[in-house]
Every structure is written in structure tokens, then in C-alpha cells.
Amino acid sequence: xxxxxxxxxxxxxxxxxxxxxxxxxxxxxxxxxxxxxxxxxxxxxxxxxxxxxxxxxxxxxxxxxxxxxxxxxxxxxxxxxxxxxxxxxxxxxxxxxxxxxxxxxxxxxxxxxxxxxxxxxxxxxxxxxxxxxxxxxxxxxxxxxxxxxxxxxxxxxxxxxxxxxxxxxxxxxxxxxxxxxxxxxxxxxxxxxxxxxxxxxxxxxxxxxxxxxxxxxxxxxxxxxxxxxxxxxxxxxxxxxxxxx
Amino acid sequence: xxxxxxxxxxxxxxxxxxxxxxxxxxxxxxxxxxxxxxxxxxxxxxxxxxxxxxxxxxxxxxxxxxxxxxxxxxxxxxxxxxxxxxxxxxxxxxxxxxxxxxxxxxxxxxxxxxxxxxxxxxxxxxxxxxxxxxxxxxxxxxxxxxxxxxxxxxxxxxxxxxxxxxxxxxxxxxxxxxxxxxxxxxxxxxxxxxxxxxxxxxxxxxxxxxxxxxxxxxxxxxxxxxxxxxxxxxxxxxxxxxxxx
DNA sequence: CCTATTTGTCTATTGTTCTATACAATTAGA
DNA sequence: TCTAATTGTATAGAACAATAGACAAATAGG
Numbered sequence: 001x002x003x004x005x006x007x008x009x010x011x012x013x014x015x016x017x018x019x020x021x022x023x024x025x026x027x028x029x030x031x032x033x034x035x036x037x038x039x040x041x042x043x044x045x046x047x048x049x050x051x052x053x054x055x056x057x058x059x060x061x062x063x064x065x066x067x068x069x070x071x072x073x074x075x076x077x078x079x080x081x082x083x084x085x086x087x088x089x090x091x092x093x094x095x096x097x098x099x100x101x102x103x104x105x106x107x108x109x110x111x112x113x114x115x116x117x118x119x120x121x122x123x124x125x126x127x128x129x130x131x132x133x134x135x136x137x138x139x140x141x142x143x144x145x146x147x148x149x150x151x152x153x154x155x156x157x158x159x160x161x162x163x164x165x166x167x168x169x170x171x172x173x174x175x176x177x178x179x180x181x182x183x184x185x186x187x188x189x190x191x192x193x194x195x196x197x198x199x200x201x202x203x204x205x206x207x208x209x210x211x212x213x214x215x216x217x218x219x220x221x222x223x224x225x226x227x228x229x230x231x232x233x234x235x236x237x238x239x240x241x242x243x244x245x
Numbered sequence: 246x247x248x249x250x251x252x253x254x255x256x257x258x259x260x261x262x263x264x265x266x267x268x269x270x271x272x273x274x275x276x277x278x279x280x281x282x283x284x285x286x287x288x289x290x291x292x293x294x295x296x297x298x299x300x301x302x303x304x305x306x307x308x309x310x311x312x313x314x315x316x317x318x319x320x321x322x323x324x325x326x327x328x329x330x331x332x333x334x335x336x337x338x339x340x341x342x343x344x345x346x347x348x349x350x351x352x353x354x355x356x357x358x359x360x361x362x363x364x365x366x367x368x369x370x371x372x373x374x375x376x377x378x379x380x381x382x383x384x385x386x387x388x389x390x391x392x393x394x395x396x397x398x399x400x401x402x403x404x405x406x407x408x409x410x411x412x413x414x415x416x417x418x419x420x421x422x423x424x425x426x427x428x429x430x431x432x433x434x435x436x437x438x439x440x441x442x443x444x445x446x447x448x449x450x451x452x453x454x455x456x457x458x459x460x461x462x463x464x465x466x467x468x469x470x471x472x473x474x475x476x477x478x479x480x481x482x483x484x485x486x487x488x489x490x
Numbered sequence: 491c492c493t494a495t496t497t498g499t500c501t502a503t504t505g506t507t508c509t510a511t512a513c514a515a516t517t518a519g520a
Numbered sequence: 521t522c523t524a525a526t527t528g529t530a531t532a533g534a535a536c537a538a539t540a541g542a543c544a545a546a547t548a549g550g
Contacts, residue, residue: 017257073546193438208256318516
């Protein structure tokens, strides 16, 4: 199966990268190294139908990513790291959602700015286009690994000074509480996937060609008024989205 | 912004492919060709910092995909095709979900087989591992374009002959109805994303490096008993998942 | 301590991708 | 009808990816 599938040549994707992608997949599903040890390079190169050096390039990139660990004379081993499951429901919260899956969860404010609302943002927040909105750029980590990169918009007039409160508390939920919003709900979530762009690549510490899961969501207060519009990019090989019905 | 982001070299992904990915993205968000006409090749090649021929390769692949249309002497134009929005809720249905977004929706049964349940399948269906299950391999299309590729498992004893009924009616909902299940609910959905494997590439008519959104779901009858376990691969550039809370 | 197995390094060759330059063909507009 | 702008084609060289073969270095096991 994995052995017989031919690798596509001159497809614009280097063989070593195609192999790296398939090895990452095989490792995740446990079909490639059930015991945590990779087959020898020579065996793998024959299985994929490429030269040993090409296969070594694939391994090198997975070592770089932290998925594998090579030891001269011994073999190449999988560095175990399970995918986090991020729950999406009407009560989606970053920190609470990952509780029990990671010891340490935190969010970092990268930057913030007040700007006129783009049409899409304005519509989601239920305000007129051009109304000043606060834009927050954040990164969330679990156990020191970047998990997601978010851009959030809030109405500037209603949430003046929100950025400072957020930077200090490092929690959206806590910051909202300071603005009199004890509870909030997720109204809608849109999920797409795409290749990570150079910015996400850098902020999430991914390698080129990596995939991000993108969620576009609207949060509303208990009266149903939109308070936050956000686009979050999750590193697809570190997170899965768990939808609660 | 898109102008200043440098393209990554020797990343294992050909420059023309990286540029094609970013152009597809830019076209989808409307930042690259707001009026439906692409900037001239020379301007774009300078913007991306590559040779005109490299940029032409990117355009050629997007023309091949049907995203662009080039006309000598006039320019290169976007062939409008919006992304379908696939709703996921407790009442997820393929055909009904895409109503109003595509004139024609249909599913095709590629193959089916009865086999012993793998542990993961068994657990989700609430049966013992090894119990015979019916596996269905299907492709769903909207207006003739492949949208998703699914693998579904049902308990073989309870749904004997299901495959024939499904092949004939071309609808899971209709087939369930014939087995006395007038209504069913989606219990859970897990969403991940990865590169399309060679099989999905072929079945969905994608080009190498394409991304698939993967949903793993369990459907239950009105009494809450699991009746179907499925893994669906959506072409990420044709579909977005819309989560209803 | 020796041997087989495995990963690491080196050099050379071939094929593919990207660049550079030039010019042809088509279209739109003055 | 002429010109400018644009896409299409051709050719050659430079940079990069993949193959091939040989051997070094570390490890595990008899």
C-alpha cells in the first residue's frame, strides 16, 4: 500500500518532501514505526523507490521538525508527541479546552492596533464598515509549543484598553470579564485548511509546505450581541478540532 | 504584504508551486485580482521576486486547475468558482446541506466490502472488535466536481444489503430509511487536515500537494445507538466546513 | 574483540528547475 | 494603421535535486 503507491516526479514538490509528508502521516497513524523505531534507511529507500540519499533528506527534515531522532549505529526513532484535541462548541475557550492535555497553556499578545473595520469584519460584528476596531495578533502555546496564531477584532469604542488588560492577564476570557462580560458564547465557526503562509510559518515554527487549519468565528455576549470576530490558524499536525454537538 | 513576503528557496517545494498556492489564496480572498483580472506577468514576477517564466509556470498550473484563463494579448482572468460551505451540525446531511449552492448533488458508491471491524471502528460503533462490518467507499460531487471522498462503516448484521440500496438510491439518508431509520443524528465530528494521499488525489481530481480536510464522525439513531462511523476527505480548496452551534 | 548493522560523510554524474535574454503573436486603443 | 501592452515560444546557462558508489563512525550482540 504505502510501498506500492508511486511517488510523483516533476510535480513541483521535491521527492524528499513528498516522502517526508508520507512518513509523517505513516508515523501519525502508526503504520510506519509501530514500535517507535523506523525501518533502516536502505529498506525505506527501497520501499519508496528512491535513492538512500533522497530518503535521508526526508528523514533530515523530520528530524528538524522534531518528529524523528536519528542515532548513529542504532537507528532512527520516533519522538512521541500526540496531537492535541481542541474542542469547538458554543463554549469554546482556549485554556479550558486543552486542560488535561497540556500542563502549561498560555497566549501571547504579539501586537495590537486600532483600525477602520473592513466590510467582512464589520458585518460579523454588526457595525458599520469603517467603524474603529481593535485588532489583536496573538499566539497560543501548549507546553511551550506554538499551537495557534489568531487575529481578533473587537469594537474599539466598547473595549478601549482591552489590549493592555489582555496582555497582562493573557486570557481573552479574563479580559472580557474585566469589561463586564462574565460569559460569552460562540455563535458560528467556519473551518478551512490551506498551506501556511510565510508569517504563520515563522510564528508557529513550521516548515514550508505545512498545513494550517483556519477557523473563522464570531463570539457573542449573553444577549446575543457580537463582541469578537476572529481568524485562528492552527498547526494542522499538532491539533485536531473536536466538534461537540 | 504579499509583495514583501519572500518566497522560500530550497524548501523542497518548487517556486512555481509556492507561487501558485499563494496566488490561489490571493484570488480566493480577492486581494490579488479584485476586478477578476490578474496583474500582468511582469508585474507579478517582480512582486514575487522571481523570473517571469517561473511565474508563468504557476499561472499554467492554475489554468490547468481551472482557476485562471489566459488570453494572449488581453490578459489573464479569474474563472469565478466560489467555495462550497458544508454545514456540520447534529443533522448533517450531504445533499440537503449543499442545497442552493449547487444545482446537482450526488454520491457514487466506488466499492464495498464486509470485513472484521478494526479496534477504532468497533469502539465507535459500540461493537466488539472483529465483528463483521460493511465498509463503503464513496465519492460525492456537486455540479460534476468531486467534493469529498468518504469511507463509512456500518454493522454488517444490522445493515445486510445496505450497499445495494445505497448504490441505487445514491443517498445515505434514503438508504437508512429503507432499514427503518427515519431519522439519525451526528454525535461527534473530529476535524483534521493533511496532504492528500495518492488515492484521494486521483479520486478527487486534485493536483499533488493539495490539502484535504478530514472529518471523522459518528452517526447515531434516535435512541442514541451508533449506526455509522465515517472518515470523509474534503478537497480543501473547494469546501469549507460550517459549524452550527 | 570481532562482526554485522546502522547512520554519517564525501565525490561525481545526471536530470530538473530557475534565470536571462530575445523575439513572435494577439489585442486594444490612439 | 501604428503603437503599446500583453501573453506565447525558444534557447542557453546557472542553481538545485536525485542518483550512484564508496567508505567512515557508532552501536549491539555473539
